[in-house]
Amino acid sequence: MFALGASLAHAETFSLEAVKAAFLYRFASYVEWPADSPSSPFVIAVAGDEDVAKQLEELVPRMVVNHQPVQLRRAARVADLDGVHILYVGPEALARTRALRTAALERPILMVTDDDHGLDAGAVINFVEAKRNVRFEISLIAADRARLKIDSALLSVAAHVERRPAAIRSVDEGTPK
Amino acid sequence: MNHSRLFTFAAAGMACCLAAPAPAQLMADASDPLTQLSRMSLEELARVEVTSVSKSAQSLSSAPASIYVITHEEIHRAGVLSIPEALRLAPNLQVEQINSQEYQIASRGFGSHLEFQNFSNKILILIDGRSVYNPLFSGVAYDAQDVVMDDIDRIEVISGPGATLWGANAMNGVINIITRKAQDTTGGLVRATGGDQENAITGRYGGEFGEGDAFRVYAKAFDRGPSELETGESGGDRWHKVQTGFRVDLGGADDTNRFTIQGDYQDATENVGAFGDIGFTQRDLLGRWEHEGQRADTRLQVFIDSTDRGQPPSGVGFTLDTYDIDFQQSLDLGARHRVVWGLGRRYTAYDIDSTPTLAFDPEHRTLELTNLFAQDTMVLTDELKLTLGLKFEQNSYSGWSTLPDLRLAWSPDDTSLVWASAARAIRSPTPLDADVIERADGVNAFLVGDPDFKPEDVNAFEIGYRAQPHASISWSLSTFYNDYMDLRTIEPAPGGFLPLRWGNLMEGSTYGVEVWANWQVTKWWRLSPGFRSLHKRLKFSEGASGLLGVEQAGNDPNKRATLKSSMDFGRWTLDAMLRYVGKLPSPENPSYTELGARAAYRASDALELAIVGANLLDDRHSEYAVPTAREIRRSVYAELRWSF
Numbered sequence: 001m002f003a004l005g006a007s008l009a010h011a012e013t014f015s016l017e018a019v020k021a022a023f024l025y026r027f028a029s030y031v032e033w034p035a036d037s038p039s040s041p042f043v044i045a046v047a048g049d050e051d052v053a054k055q056l057e058e059l060v061p062r063m064v065v066n067h068q069p070v071q072l073r074r075a076a077r078v079a080d081l082d083g084v085h086i087l088y089v090g091p092e093a094l095a096r097t098r099a100l101r102t103a104a105l106e107r108p109i110l111m112v113t114d115d116d117h118g119l120d121a122g123a124v125i126n127f128v129e130a131k132r133n134v135r136f137e138i139s140l141i142a143a144d145r146a147r148l149k150i151d152s153a154l155l156s157v158a159a160h161v162e163r164r165p166a167a168i169r170s171v172d173e174g175t176p177k
Numbered sequence: 178m179n180h181s182r183l184f185t186f187a188a189a190g191m192a193c194c195l196a197a198p199a200p201a202q203l204m205a206d207a208s209d210p211l212t213q214l215s216r217m218s219l220e221e222l223a224r225v226e227v228t229s230v231s232k233s234a235q236s237l238s239s240a241p242a243s244i245y246v247i248t249h250e251e252i253h254r255a256g257v258l259s260i261p262e263a264l265r266l267a268p269n270l271q272v273e274q275i276n277s278q279e280y281q282i283a284s285r286g287f288g289s290h291l292e293f294q295n296f297s298n299k300i301l302i303l304i305d306g307r308s309v310y311n312p313l314f315s316g317v318a319y320d321a322q323d324v325v326m327d328d329i330d331r332i333e334v335i336s337g338p339g340a341t342l343w344g345a346n347a348m349n350g351v352i353n354i355i356t357r358k359a360q361d362t363t364g365g366l367v368r369a370t371g372g373d374q375e376n377a378i379t380g381r382y383g384g385e386f387g388e389g390d391a392f393r394v395y396a397k398a399f400d401r402g403p404s405e406l407e408t409g410e411s412g413g414d415r416w417h418k419v420q421t422g423f424r425v426d427l428g429g430a431d432d433t434n435r436f437t438i439q440g441d442y443q444d445a446t447e448n449v450g451a452f453g454d455i456g457f458t459q460r461d462l463l464g465r466w467e468h469e470g471q472r473a474d475t476r477l478q479v480f481i482d483s484t485d486r487g488q489p490p491s492g493v494g495f496t497l498d499t500y501d502i503d504f505q506q507s508l509d510l511g512a513r514h515r516v517v518w519g520l521g522r523r524y525t526a527y528d529i530d531s532t533p534t535l536a537f538d539p540e541h542r543t544l545e546l547t548n549l550f551a552q553d554t555m556v557l558t559d560e561l562k563l564t565l566g567l568k569f570e571q572n573s574y575s576g577w578s579t580l581p582d583l584r585l586a587w588s589p590d591d592t593s594l595v596w597a598s599a600a601r602a603i604r605s606p607t608p609l610d611a612d613v614i615e616r617a618d619g620v621n622a623f624l625v626g627d628p629d630f631k632p633e634d635v636n637a638f639e640i641g642y643r644a645q646p647h648a649s650i651s652w653s654l655s656t657f658y659n660d661y662m663d664l665r666t667i668e669p670a671p672g673g674f675l676p677l678r679w680g681n682l683m684e685g686s687t688y689g690v691e692v693w694a695n696w697q698v699t700k701w702w703r704l705s706p707g708f709r710s711l712h713k714r715l716k717f718s719e720g721a722s723g724l725l726g727v728e729q730a731g732n733d734p735n736k737r738a739t740l741k742s743s744m745d746f747g748r749w750t751l752d753a754m755l756r757y758v759g760k761l762p763s764p765e766n767p768s769y770t771e772l773g774a775r776a777a778y779r780a781s782d783a784l785e786l787a788i789v790g791a792n793l794l795d796d797r798h799s800e801y802a803v804p805t806a807r808e809i810r811r812s813v814y815a816e817l818r819w820s821f
Contacts, residue, residue, distance in 0.1 A: 014210050019225050022214035026222060029782070058700055059211045062747055132226045157219040 019134045020127060021055035024088055024112060027125065028065040030154035034147040037108040038083040040068040045075035045084045047100055048093025049114070078103040086110045094121050108147050112136075119162055124148060128159055135159040212745060213250050221361050241564065241586035241596035242339075243641055243655035243691055245269050247332040249357075254743060254752045256775040256789035256816055257326065258370060258377055258399070260354065261319045265756065265773075268693040268707025268739055269336040269655070270350070273758075273800040276807040277404045277414040278447050280319045284336040284350025285657060286687050286711045287731035289316070291803045292764070295665065295729055299348035299604050299633070301339070305356055305439060306503075307463055307480045310346050312525050312544060313495060314609045320445060321459050321484065322354075323420055325381050325395045327366055327818075330357040336691060337657060338637045340602035341566035341582035344521075344548050348602040348635055349659070358437075359383055359391035359426040365821040370789075372814025374402045389429030396421040403448070404807030405797050412807035413450035418443055437465040455487040455494075473508035488530055493537070495529045518551040529608070533619035537612045544573045546605075552582070562586045574606035575632050593644040603632035610665065610679050622676035624667070631681045634662040652694035659687045666717065667724045682722075683730060685715035705741040726763070732801070734759040734768070748779045758800070766802040770794060777816075787816040 024044055042065040046053040053074055060070040073080060075087060078099060087104050089097050091114040101121060104111050111123045118126030124142040128135050137160040143150050155161050214222065245267045257263045261280040265272045271288055273281045281289045281297045289297040296316030302309050309322050332354050339347035363383040370377045376399065383393030398419040404412035422441035428434055440462040446454050463480035479502045488494035505519035528541035552566035566582040582600040589595075610630040617623040641655040664683035670676055693707035712735065715727040736759035744751040753774040760768040772794050777787035790813045792798060797808040 014214060014225055018210050018214055019222065022211065022217065023222055025215055026217075026219060030219070055211060059215055062212070062701075062745060063215065064748075133223060134225070135223055154219065157223050 015055075016134065017049075017051040017055045020052050020088075020114070021059055023127070023134065023136065024052070024056065024086060025059060025063055025065075025070070027110065027112070027154070028070075028086065030151040031110055032149035032151075033085060033110075034108050037085065041071045041083075042066065042068045043071045043073055043084045044086045044088065045073045045080060046088045047075045047090065047097050049088065049090025052088065052090060075100060081107065081109065084109055086112060088112045088114075089118075089123070090114055094118070105145070110146065110148055111142070124150075130159065137162065213248075216250075218361075218363075220363065224361070239586065239588065239594060240335075241562070241584040241594075241598060241641075243269055243336045243639065243653075243657070245334045245336075245653075245693065247334065249330055252326055252329055252332070254750060254775065254777070255754065255773065256752075256777075256787055258375060259319075259326075260322050260324070262791070263326065263329070263332060264334070264352065266741070266754070267332070267334040268737075269334055269691045269709060270352075271709070271711075271734060271737055271758070273761075274809050275801045275803070276412055276805060277401055278320045278416055279805070281801060282317070282319070282352075283731070283733065284334070285659065285689065286713055286733040287349060288733045290729045290732050291801075291805065293667075293725050293729040294609070295731060297731075298346065299635075300350040300352065301343055301347040302352045302354070303343070304354045305463060306465065306478055307461060307482060308499075308501070308523075309482075311497070312499075312546075312607055313497060313527055313529070315346065315604060315607045320416070320418075320447065321443065321457060323397070323418070323443065324354065324356055324441075325366075325379055325397060327368060327379070328356045328362050328381065328393070328395070330355045330361070336655065337598070337639050338582070338600040338602035338635065340570075340580040341550055341552060341568045341600065342517075344546075344568065344570055344580075345572065345578065345603050345605040345632070348604050348633070349637075356424070359393045359424050360385065360389070360429060362393045363391060365819075367819045368816065370814045370816045372789075372812055374791075374810060374812030375814060376400050387427075389432065390425070390427045392423065392425045394421075394423045402810075402812075405810055407808060409797075414448055414807060416445060416447040418445035420444075433469045435467045435469075437463070437467075439463050449490055452490040455489050457484065457486040459484045473506050476503075476505045478503045488532070491532075491534065493529050493532060493535050495527055498526045500524045500526075513556045515554040515556075516551065517554075520547075520549045522547050527608070534616050536614045536616070537608055538614055539612065542573075545571075546573075547571045550580075560588055562588075570605075572605045574611050574630065578603050578605075578632060592646065594642070596639075596641045596643075598637070598639045600637050601635065602637065603634050605632050606630040613679075614676075624677045624679075627679045627681075630665075630679055631663045633664050633681070636660045636662075649697040650694065653692065655691045657687075657689060657691075661685055661687070661715070664715070664730055666721055667729070668722045669724075677724070680721065682718040682720060683715055683727060684718050685713065685727070687711060687713045687715075701745040703741075703743040705739075705743070707739040707741075709737050711735055728763040732761045732763060732766075734761055750777045750779075751775070752777075761802060764802040766799055769798050769800070771798065775816075783820050785816075785818040787818070789814050789816055 044056060056072045060072045063070045081103055087109050094115050105122050112125045113123035114127040119139045122142055124139055124146060126137050128137055136158055138158045139162040247266045251266055252263050255266055261272060264270050264282055269284060271283050275281060283297045284300050287299045289295055296314055298315035302317050309317055311318055335351045339351040343351050363385055366381045368379045379397040381393055381395040385391045400417040403415040406412055420443035424439035427436040442460050444458045446456045448454055461482040465478040468475040482499040484497045486494050501523040503521035507517040510516055523546040525544040529537045531537055531540055548568055548570040550568035554562055554564045557563055564584040568580040569577055571577045580601055584598040586594060586596045611626045611628050613626040614622050615624040637659045639655060639657045643653040645651040662684050663681035666680045666682040667677050668680035689711040691709040696704045698704055711733055715730055717723050738757045741754045755772050757770045771792045773791045775787055775789040777785055779785050792809055792811050797810045799808050
């Protein structure tokens with residue numbers, strides 16, 4: 001305190017878990033799931049991060065996504081993925097959730113990780129910690145595979161966006177240059 | 178001779194240019210952190226500071242001062258339409274509404290005694306770093322202080338002296354109104370309110386450009402209805418205002434150089450009973466450069482503020498132009514010293530339209546204010562921090578003052594803080610103290626200023642404790658003892674009686690406590706009680722005339738208590754605040770209890786509808802007793818907030 005400028009108090013700070021939980025909830029508004037994805041309720045699953053799960057547990061009963069109620073689920077086995085829209089895999093949990101992640105990759109699930117190798121592991125969004133903030137990176141390649149459309153507003157906030165090289169993109173889209 | 182009558186007429190005129198402050202205090206946020214976070218935009222979330230301290234604990238302010246932070250969320254959920262009404266949320270302030278146009282707001286007493294031309298002049302208010310203290314009469318004109326309420330990031334209310342950092346007049350408190358960066362207010366917002374007392378509309382639009390740069394523009398207008406006389410008739414103080422402004426922020430949170438340019442323009446018309454309408458316009462422009470270096474952070478700020486006020490029935494009109502430049506740097510010296518130092522200079526050019534009964538000699542001049550300060554926060558041990566600060570300040574009337582400040586903070590763990598402080602502060606002389614000539618009959622001087630008027634002086638001592646014993650409970654307790662010298666009095670002419678002149682012959686002490694708490698009762702319900710007490714022991718110094726009594730120093734309630742309740746029911750929120758204010762002693766205004774409440778429905782992310790009620794318990798009630806004071810009516814309004 002008595003910091004620079006006329007301001008006496010620090011800006012308010014929040015716990016890391018609460019910020020991540022809020023992000024997971026907010027992501028839902030910027031992603032479009034394919035028509036064949038499960039309908040109501042909107043399910044957020046958490047694997048390997050009890051702290052974030054607890055925060056979400058508090059948050060989601062009060063929240064609505066696309067006019068649907070939101071449900072929190074702790075995911076451990078592949079069967080837990082039924083009806084899931086967002087799967088969050090906590091830090092240091094990549095290794096022990098291999099089966100879960102592999103199954104999630106085949107479904108229209110927004111996989112979010114918190115690991116330096118998150119995007120390599122197939123995540124669409126990966127949390128990265130900046131100085132004192134929580135930021136995230138996005139892989140459009142993974143989004144495409146999961147058949148998710150990411151709103152450009154989300155991309156603009158991302159610290160880094162992984163896109164496919166233009167050449168590959170145009171081949172895929174059948175408009176070779 | 179009836180002194181108080183004579184004083185009244187002059188005071189009435191100036192009172193309309195001024196209003197006065199009062200006291201209260203609690204911990205930062207008004208709503209639980211998760212709810213706050215879930216309502217933020219992506220951009221805001223990405224900028225949120227993360228605490229590394231304890232996992233689920235809310236941050237505990239480490240400031241060794243009695244500080245209450247009114248959050249954006251709290252202001253939003255109270256549904257308030259003006260800055261004075263927002264300040265009622267701080268448990269360490271006393272806020273009295275005088276009429277539809279004026280407030281007195283103070284911290285730790287000395288709210289004002291308008292009949293005796295004593296304004297609430299011992300509290301300093303800054304809006305985004307721009308001082309809005311009126312250096313002509315001392316005090317703050319609350320009718321001229323306004324921002325887009327939705328753009329306020331927070332209001333820091335510090336009770337106690339803050340002179341080392343903020344300079345003269347931060348004697349009993351500092352109020353810092355801080356608006357959001359343009360990056361945090363992108364998109365459109367329309368807030369429309371309509372009710373029996375006030376109709377208002379605000380529009381704001383912000384956008385981003387370049388890489389991380391952003392702007393916003395806004396316009397707002399309101400028509401505020403009159404207060405009432407005791408008879409139930411109109412108080413004749415209806416008024417309306419239009420205001421517009423902008424803010425541009427260049428550079429994002431990650432940039433080492435950031436520039437801010439912001440400005441406002443407002444134009445108001447105020448009805449003054451049978452007298453008709455008077456108006457004022459106010460313009461300000463502020464530029465700030467902030468540099469984040471490897472070892473030092475630097476800030477350079479300049480602002481211009483220009484006010485033009487029409488002449489009220491029995492006071493004076495004036496123009497007032499302020500030019501201010503301020504430099505600050507903070508740097509780490511080794512691992513144990515955090516040093517902040519700075520210097521600044523301010524020019525205030527004024528021109529007063531004297532009248533036969535109220536004149537100033539000179540009528541126009543330029544006041545200068547220079548300051549130089551340094552402060553070192555020393556980490557003595559992991560748990561103990563010592564802050565030593567010293568400011569030298571020079572003003573055109575009384576020359577140099579030395580304003581020291583010493584603070585000790587002991588934090589035995591992450592969830593509790595004990596702090597103590599000793600500091601000196603002053604209220605500097607103004608043209609009203611030094612240059613005024615009042616003529617009751619328009620010919621012979623009745624009261625004149627004292628060219629040798631000294632600053633009013635305080636030595637302040639505080640001890641406080643803050644703790645968060647449980648994740649759901651936090652509380653704060655501050656106690657203070659203030660020792661005043663050279664308070665303003667009224668003295669007879671040397672060797673005679675008239676003209677009377679101002680003197681500095683009152684002294685004494687005040688003491689009291691400020692306590693507040695936050696209790697998250699359940700996930701959806703938060704209760705926040707607050708209480709402050711104030712005791713004054715003032716007396717005249719040797720040789721004083723004793724005219725008008727020690728009551729002239731300020732008419733303050735001894736007690737104020739508040740209870741805030743904040744509830745979430747899915748898309749519904751329900752907020753209420755009950756406030757009790759003790760009686761004002763002289764002139765007497767009875768104690769009262771009032772209730773404000775707001776029920777809101779979030780129809781979607783973009784649309785919120787609410788109904789707000791203020792002063793619900795009585796048809797009308799009085800908060801301050803002077804001839805210009807009126808009864809404040811119960812009011813109800815509907816509110817629509819649309820963001821896009």
